[in-house]
Each structure stands twice: as C-alpha cells, then as structure tokens.
Amino acid sequence: MEKTFRILRYDPENGQAARFQEYKVPYEKGLTVLEGLYYILENLDATLAFRSSCRAAICGSCAMHINGQYRLACRTQVSALNSDVITVRPLSHLTILKDLVVDLKPFFDNYKKIEPYLQPAKAGTGKEYLQSEKKRGKIDKLVDCVLCAACYGSCPVASMNPKYLGPHALVAALRFINDSRDGKSQERLAIVANDDGIFRCHTIFNCQQVCPKDIDPTNAILKLRVKSFVSKLTGKI
Numbered sequence: 001m002e003k004t005f006r007i008l009r010y011d012p013e014n015g016q017a018a019r020f021q022e023y024k025v026p027y028e029k030g031l032t033v034l035e036g037l038y039y040i041l042e043n044l045d046a047t048l049a050f051r052s053s054c055r056a057a058i059c060g061s062c063a064m065h066i067n068g069q070y071r072l073a074c075r076t077q078v079s080a081l082n083s084d085v086i087t088v089r090p091l092s093h094l095t096i097l098k099d100l101v102v103d104l105k106p107f108f109d110n111y112k113k114i115e116p117y118l119q120p121a122k123a124g125t126g127k128e129y130l131q132s133e134k135k136r137g138k139i140d141k142l143v144d145c146v147l148c149a150a151c152y153g154s155c156p157v158a159s160m161n162p163k164y165l166g167p168h169a170l171v172a173a174l175r176f177i178n179d180s181r182d183g184k185s186q187e188r189l190a191i192v193a194n195d196d197g198i199f200r201c202h203t204i205f206n207c208q209q210v211c212p213k214d215i216d217p218t219n220a221i222l223k224l225r226v227k228s229f230v231s232k233l234t235g236k237i
C-alpha cells in the first residue's frame with residue numbers, strides 16, 4: 001500500500017513560485033509523517049528540506065502543518081490521519097527559507113524578551129536552589145514546552161503583529177513567575193502586561209488546540225492577566 005505525500009515546495013533562491021509536489025511513499029503500520037519525509041529525502045528527492053532531530057517529540061524542531069492541523073511530524077502517525085493523501089505545509093506566517101523550513105528568528109526574538117532563565121532573588125549563594133514537590137507542581141506542564149512554534153504558527157494575532165510576544169513566550173513567563181526559586185515575578189509581569197503581551201491575545205484558542213504537549217497557552221495567558229491585575233492594583237507594577 002502507498003500513501004501520497006503532497007508537500008509544499010518553495011525555494012526563494014530559484015525564482016519559482018511555491019507549488020505542491022506529490023510523492024508516493026510505501027505505507028506500513030507505524031509509519032510517521034516524519035518517516036515518510038525521510039523516505040522521500042533518501043529515496044525520491046534529495047532536495048527536500050525539513051527540520052528534525054530527536055524523532056521523539058522532545059526537540060520541537062519538526063512542527064509543520066499536516067492535513068489541516070499544526071502537528072509534530074515525528075509523533076503523527078500516518079494511520080491517525082485517516083487519509084491516503086498527506087498534505088504537508090510549513091508553519092504559517094513565518095518566512096520560508098526552503099520547503100518546510102521556516103525562519104524562527106521572530107519566534108525566538110520574542111521568547112528572549114521574557115528572559116527565559118531562572119533569576120533567583122539571591123544569586124551566587126553557592127548552594128542548590130531547592131524546591132518542594134508541592135511547589136514544583138505549580139510549574140508542571142509549563143516546563144514541558146519544547147518550543148516547537150506550533151502555537152505561534154497557528155496564532156492569527158502573531159501573524160498580524162510580529163511584536164506580539166506569542167503563546168510560547170507567555171507560557172515561559174508564567175513558568176518562571178510560578179517557580180518558587182525565581183525572584184523576578186513582578187519584573188516578568190511588567191514585561192508581559194502590555195499591548196504586545198497578554199492584552200494583545202484575542203482568546204481564539206488556536207494555541208490550546210494545537211499544542212502537542214497539551215500545555216494550554218490560552219489558560220496561561222488568562223492566569224497572567226489575573227496576576228497582572230493584582231499587581232497593578234497593589235502598585236507592584
């Protein structure tokens with residue numbers, strides 16, 4: 001049995017318009033979309049470009065638009081798509097560098113704005129920053145983000161406003177604000193509580209639907225709004 005992989009091809013350097021190209025890929029039980037792409041690369045067309053690394057839903061590099069949904073290619077079983085045609089496009093509204101590879105600079109530029117690293121109140125103590133199991137529970141799920149950009153690619157607000165921090169950066173902000181070891185909660189809230197941050201979100205829920213790690217960025221943004229209101233009312237930010 002074969003499946004037809006219909007892949008968006010585009011190379012800005014050859015001057016040709018973007019087009020879909022079809023490939024026949026032998027199907028066997030357990031085939032993932034990523035394995036299908038590798039079959040094409042190794043057997044049919046060595047010019048096909050896509051990103052991947054871990055093949056285990058951990059590195060976040062293989063997010064793409066597959067049969068109408070943003071997904072990780074490595075964790076998407078072809079059988080689960082219930083179709084003989086697998087249509088694959090790159091993430092939306094990011095510049096295509098080649099085929100399925102997009103320029104993630106805007107995504108990571110926004111991520112860096114929330115200073116995504118632990119900033120303890122007392123740094124340089126020479127001791128470990130310990131955390132109880134209960135307090136660790138407050139950052140459960142949030143720490144699972146693999147920076148795949150599926151949420152960012154699916155977000156219409158991000159598509160219209162490159163300055164919008166994006167669901168991924170706001171998830172990371174809440175992750176550090178909720179972390180008992182971090183000492184910069186108010187400073188982090190001040191970074192996100194503005195029109196390029198939590199108040200730009202239109203609560204469309206796309207990010208919630210596509211996150212391959214079931215993180216629910218929409219809920220994270222709503223929690224940040226509540227925290228920022230409290231901080232503003234109490235004059236902390």
Ligand code: SF4
Nearest residue numbers: 145146148149151211
């Ligand atoms: S929040 Fe989910 S969809 Fe967004 S970058 Fe993280 S893992 Fe990917």
Ligand code: FES
Nearest residue numbers: 053055060062074
């Ligand atoms: S290859 Fe790493 S997440 Fe898919």
